[in-house]
Amino acid sequence: MKIRIRNGRVVDPASGLDAVRDIHVAAGRIIAMGAAPADFHANLDLDAAGLVVCPGLVDLSVRLREPGFEYMATLETEMRAAAAGGVTSLACPPDTDPPLDEPGLVEMLKFRTRNTPGPRVYPVGALTWKLRGERLTEMAELQEAGCVAFSQADAPLVDTKVLLRALEYAVTFDLPVWLRPQDPHLAHDGVAHDGVVAARLGLPAIPVPAETVALQTILLLVRETGARVHFARLSSRAGLDMVRRAKHDGLRITCDVGVHHAHLSEMDVADFNANCHLVPPLRSIRDREAIRHALAEGLVDAVCSDHAPVNDDAKELPFQEAEPGATGVELLLPLTLKWARESGVPLIRALDLITRRPAGILGVEAGVLAVGGPADVCIFDPDAPWTVSPKTLLSLGKNSPYLGMELQGQVRYTLIDGHLDYKRNHH
Amino acid sequence: MNGNLQLNADGSLRHLLTLDGLPARILTQILDTAESFISVAEREVKKVPLLRGKAIFNLFFEPSTRTRTTFEIAAKRLSADVVNLNIATSAQSKGETLLDTVANLSAMQADMFVVRHASSGAAHLIARHVEPHIHVVNAGDGRCAHPTQGLLDMFTIRQHKGAFHNLRVAIVGDLLHSRVARSQIHALTTLGCPEVRIVAPRTLLPRDVDHLGVHVHYRMDTGIKDCDVVIMLRLQNERMQGALLPSPQEYFKYWGLTPDKLRHARPDAIVMHPGPMNRGVEIDSDVADGKHSVILNQVTYGIAVRMAVMSLLAGG
Numbered sequence: 073m074k075i076r077i078r079n080g081r082v083v084d085p086a087s088g089l090d091a092v093r094d095i096h097v098a099a100g101r102i103i104a105m106g107a108a109p110a111d112f113h114a115n116l117d118l119d120a121a122g123l124v125v126c127p128g129l130v131d132l133s134v135r136l137r138e139p140g141f142e143y144m145a146t147l148e149t150e151m152r153a154a155a156a157g158g159v160t161s162l163a164c165p166p167d168t169d170p171p172l173d174e175p176g177l178v179e180m181l182k183f184r185t186r187n188t189p190g191p192r193v194y195p196v197g198a199l200t201w202k203l204r205g206e207r208l209t210e211m212a213e214l215q216e217a218g219c220v221a222f223s224q225a226d227a228p229l230v231d232t233k234v235l236l237r238a239l240e241y242a243v244t245f246d247l248p249v250w251l252r253p254q255d256p257h258l259a260h261d262g263v264a265h266d267g268v269v270a271a272r273l274g275l276p277a278i279p280v281p282a283e284t285v286a287l288q289t290i291l292l293l294v295r296e297t298g299a300r301v302h303f304a305r306l307s308s309r310a311g312l313d314m315v316r317r318a319k320h321d322g323l324r325i326t327c328d329v330g331v332h333h334a335h336l337s338e339m340d341v342a343d344f345n346a347n348c349h350l351v352p353p354l355r356s357i358r359d360r361e362a363i364r365h366a367l368a369e370g371l372v373d374a375v376c377s378d379h380a381p382v383n384d385d386a387k388e389l390p391f392q393e394a395e396p397g398a399t400g401v402e403l404l405l406p407l408t409l410k411w412a413r414e415s416g417v418p419l420i421r422a423l424d425l426i427t428r429r430p431a432g433i434l435g436v437e438a439g440v441l442a443v444g445g446p447a448d449v450c451i452f453d454p455d456a457p458w459t460v461s462p463k464t465l466l467s468l469g470k471n472s473p474y475l476g477m478e479l480q481g482q483v484r485y486t487l488i489d490g491h492l493d494y495k496r497n498h499h
Numbered sequence: 500m501n502g503n504l505q506l507n508a509d510g511s512l513r514h515l516l517t518l519d520g521l522p523a524r525i526l527t528q529i530l531d532t533a534e535s536f537i538s539v540a541e542r543e544v545k546k547v548p549l550l551r552g553k554a555i556f557n558l559f560f561e562p563s564t565r566t567r568t569t570f571e572i573a574a575k576r577l578s579a580d581v582v583n584l585n586i587a588t589s590a591q592s593k594g595e596t597l598l599d600t601v602a603n604l605s606a607m608q609a610d611m612f613v614v615r616h617a618s619s620g621a622a623h624l625i626a627r628h629v630e631p632h633i634h635v636v637n638a639g640d641g642r643c644a645h646p647t648q649g650l651l652d653m654f655t656i657r658q659h660k661g662a663f664h665n666l667r668v669a670i671v672g673d674l675l676h677s678r679v680a681r682s683q684i685h686a687l688t689t690l691g692c693p694e695v696r697i698v699a700p701r702t703l704l705p706r707d708v709d710h711l712g713v714h715v716h717y718r719m720d721t722g723i724k725d726c727d728v729v730i731m732l733r734l735q736n737e738r739m740q741g742a743l744l745p746s747p748q749e750y751f752k753y754w755g756l757t758p759d760k761l762r763h764a765r766p767d768a769i770v771m772h773p774g775p776m777n778r779g780v781e782i783d784s785d786v787a788d789g790k791h792s793v794i795l796n797q798v799t800y801g802i803a804v805r806m807a808v809m810s811l812l813a814g815g
């Protein structure tokens with residue numbers, strides 16, 4: 073299949089390119105940018121005039137819900153939703169049922185996703201057996217099976233000695249460990265930020281020290297072990313300040329935030345909106361402003377959707393009983409664009425947070441538009457408005473804080489491995 | 500907050516879920532209506548026909564004796580048909596969801612649900628999903644709200660003190676877990692009480708509690724000094740677990756209301772308690788049964804206030 077993408081504004085954060093160019097694709101690769109190679113005849117000609125052509129998005133946290141939670145979503149639906157969101161590479165956390173703690177499970181998942189249309193799927197392996205925080209998994213074998221990193225997802229790791237051992241073992245094979253810092257005791261039973269809204273609504277709270285105490289512990293263990301740690305889903309100003317200092321000290325760490333946390337705060341929980349029951353909790357407006365600032369500053373390395381499709385029955389419960397999480401893989405691009413517009417951040421820098429930089433954290437060949445590189449491309453209209461609704465979302469999860477709201481930025485085409493994987497029919 | 504869910508387009512009450520955000524005119528209307536029902540209790544035939552033919556379902560997902568009984572008496576005095584369901588022991592244990600339970604009961608031609616649930620926001624959730632003609636009264640949800648208790652406490656204060664604009668009120672005890680205290684605070688601030696104090700150890704206070712418009716005191720002597728009203732909150736036994744408090748004895752010594760501590764309040768102060776009391780933990784028997792106590796009046800007024808709420812919701 074030979075594809076020409078014509079007249080688009082090509083924005084590639086890796087090279088700094090932001091100009092109108094034609095892109096020529098053959099055999100899954102970008103073979104030329106600019107003038108067509110001699111005797112190139114496209115089978116498919118995509119008119120990208122007025123559209124942005126950028127590397128396919130890289131999302132560090134997308135729950136595909138398989139195996140085990142097929143009543144919430146399936147590989148087919150969520151991979152299709154991801155492609156519709158312009159995502160061409162994604163990491164899926166190990167919190168499936170059973171968790172991704174055995175090479176056989178990971179091989180099965182890789183096999184299933186390879187045979188399903190949609191993005192490249194990179195499993196994150198369980199750091200501990202059954203995610204119970206007690207025994208290490210066979211990390212080396214899991215890596216051979218295809219795991220790109222290891223994490224506890226949102227499961228607690230109570231025993232600090234197990235955490236130290238896990239980091240030491242990971243260092244042995246130079247494996248990256250992704251951790252969402254949360255002290256399990258301080259967070260126990262909590263569902264909302266320990267602030268004015270939790271005080272008012274009487275919701276069990278998760279204080280900011282749940283994040284900072286855990287962060288401090290992990291940072292000390294990183295200094296001790298030299299482990300490659302990525303901090304997932306930071307939620308507080310105090311936590312970001314600690315990461316800033318640690319990076320300044322030269323520690324080899326990276327971090328990401330969930331895209332919803334750049335826009336929403338505890339105030340959005342205020343009418344018991346279960347779609348705003350997220351993990352970590354939406355914090356104060358000051359924390360949200362700190363996240364937005366840290367993104368603009370470059371402190372935060374990536375924005376992810378933390379996609380968590382949930383069936384209606386599991387959401388239509390009192391707030392604290394409702395399954396946490398929001399569907400988000402289709403909102404990653406428009407919500408990142410919204411933040412950039414509101415913050416006066418240039419498009420190329422915003423796209424960097426959802427292409428090149430997360431690809432670097434994943435350690436895979438993605439997130440760039442380069443001659444000879446894979447033809448993973450997202451083509452979108454940066455201004456097109458669309459309304460988030462159960463009908464417009466392809467994800468089986470309709471649990472979005474943005475239901476009924478209009479967002480700007482709509483994906484028109486997604487190319488994965490040189491194939492037109494997604495094409496919006498109506499716009 | 501939640502004003503829209505609780506009010507009809509014309510500003511009248513549709514559901515009673517929380518006192519947070521309810522306008523003063525509604526609170527006053529309920530208190531005035533309750534006043535007119537006080538006399539019903541003194542009649543030989545303690546009934547009025549306001550809710551004749553209406554079906555009221557008491558849905559108690561959490562055990563309760565006093566609140567459920569007073570709602571039942573109130574409904575019966577309004578001539579409604581009352582069905583009591585203790586769901587903690589039936590449908591939910593069979594795996595039925597909250598909204599399924601409500602949908603099934605709605606199909607039995609319910610006009611009103613009186614709901615108690617262990618999770619904050621449960622009554623809001625039900626109110627969002629019931630058909631338009633069905634009213635929801637929150638009889639206590641998690642730590643969030645217990646609006647009829649808050650209203651009967653306001654009724655009690657008004658009966659004894661006349662007005663709110665010159666009062667100093669102290670609420671003593673476990674605010675962190677108390678839906679009653681939250682409803683009292685919203686009602687007091689809405690009705691114009693100029694000084695609401697909270698007296699408790701730091702472990703029993705939510706962070707950012709001052710945003711609710713209260714003054715925080717850790718000590719009893721300064722906390723209830725010159726107060727016109729002292730409201731004691733129930734301290735549940737399980738609070739001794741989880742490192743919130745060291746012992747009931749120490750709690751009683753520092754925050755239990757004794758005649759000695761009560762001397763810091765105004766000489767004509769009234770003492771209230773939502774019940775059930777733990778004598779010797781948060782309150783001394785000499786105070787509970789003493790001349791300042793209006794605790795049993797609260798129970799009596801509770802029936803009139805619940806009659807007022809139900810008649811305003813479904814009697815029109």
